[in-house]
Amino acid sequence: xxxxxxxxxxxxxxxxxxxxxxxxxxxxxxxxxxxxxxxxxxxxxxxxxxxxxxxxxxxxxxxxxxxxxxxxxxxxxxxxxxxxxxxxxxxxxxxxxxxxxxxxxxxxxxxxxxxxxxxxxxxxxxxxxxxxxxxxxxxxxxxxxxxxxxxxxxxxxxxxxxxxxxxxxxxxxxxxxxxxxxxxxxxxxxxxxxxxxxxxxxxxxxxxxxxxxxxxxxxxxxxxxxxxxxxxxxxxxxxxxxxxxxxxxxxxxxxxxxxxxxxxx
Numbered sequence: 141x142x143x144x145x146x147x148x149x150x151x152x153x154x155x156x157x158x159x160x161x162x163x164x165x166x167x168x169x170x171x172x173x174x175x176x177x178x179x180x181x182x183x184x185x186x187x188x189x190x191x192x193x194x195x196x197x198x199x200x201x202x203x204x205x206x207x208x209x210x211x212x213x214x215x216x217x218x219x220x221x222x223x224x225x226x227x228x229x230x231x232x233x234x235x236x237x238x239x240x241x242x243x244x245x246x247x248x249x250x251x252x253x254x255x256x257x258x259x260x261x262x263x264x265x266x267x268x269x270x271x272x273x274x275x276x277x278x279x280x281x282x283x284x285x286x287x288x289x290x291x292x293x294x295x296x297x298x299x300x301x302x303x304x305x306x307x308x309x310x311x312x313x314x315x316x317x318x319x320x321x322x323x324x325x326x327x328x329x330x331x332x333x334x335x336x337x338x339x340x341x342x343x344x345x346x347x348x349x350x351x352x353x354x355x356x357x358x359x360x361x362x363x364x365x366x367x368x369x370x371x372x373x374x375x376x377x378x379x380x381x382x383x384x385x386x387x388x389x390x391x392x393x394x395x396x397x398x399x400x401x402x403x404x405x
Contacts, residue, residue, distance in 0.1 A: 198377055199380040199383070201377055202377055202378075202380035202384065203377035206382070209366065210381055210382050211385060213361075213365070216363070217363045217364065217389070218389070218393070219280065220348075220355070220362055221287065221345055223288070224285075224287025225287065225288075227288040228287070228289075228292045229295060231292050231296075232291070232295035233295075238250070239257060239297070240304045243329065257292070257293045258293070259293065265286045266357075266358060269286035269355045269358050269360045271286075272360075273360060278359040279360070280362065287348050287351060287355070291344055295341065306328075310329075310332065311328035313328065314327050342397050346397045349389070349390065352364065366382055367379060
């Protein structure tokens with residue numbers, strides 16, 4: 141009996157070890173396949189000295205004359221992110237209650253809104269920007285609209301899941317008083333989810349700041365657009381200043397956003 145158990149155990153270990161070997165072989169083949177598809181070559185690092193030389197001549201000799209313009213454009217970038225986030229928040233919060241299973245008035249409303257939110261968040265901001273730039277012309281407004289529409293999809297889905305995970309206890313307590321469904325939502329669910337909604341809204345603001353930099357590359361305004369212009373004109377000394385301003389802006393926004401989120405929750 142003992143020998144049979146030991147033999148079965150050895151067989152299971154053998155199978156397990158074989159599976160690990162096959163898994164590693166599969167991962168290696170996947171890596172080789174990806175390297176081939178991307179034309180990755182380890183020998184590319186042999187010319188890394190050229191990159192260092194380029195950085196030394198361009199990025200280590202920044203043209204500080206562009207600093208005031210870069211700072212001004214970074215402020216516009218922050219304004220784009222704020223407007224795009226706030227507009228989305230105003231729309232996403234009421235939609236999220238209709239897109240949550242426990243607060244939606246009907247399954248058809250729930251399904252339709254979930255599908256709409258999935259579509260909005262699946263389309264990158266830059267695609268919406270490419271649509272709005274020729275529509276409302278170059279400038280920050282196109283960036284605001286692109287961020288707002290994408291953020292509605294992201295925040296609407298996120299907020300609806302927060303609502304669905306709300307503690308049932310307070311809801312039952314309000315229901316026991318004979319209150320209507322709207323009152324249950326107002327006093328049994330809303331107080332629970334507001335801190336989480338605000339916390340995630342601040343996080344989306346941080347993400348929107350970084351996204352608005354990319355939107356600037358297609359003419360949606362802000363320091364991203366300035367960076368694109370300097371790149372196209374091969375003014376790498378000015379690009380260095382743009383990058384430093386962007387770095388400082390992102391660090392400050394992340395720090396402030398972290399403090400706010402910790403105090404909200």
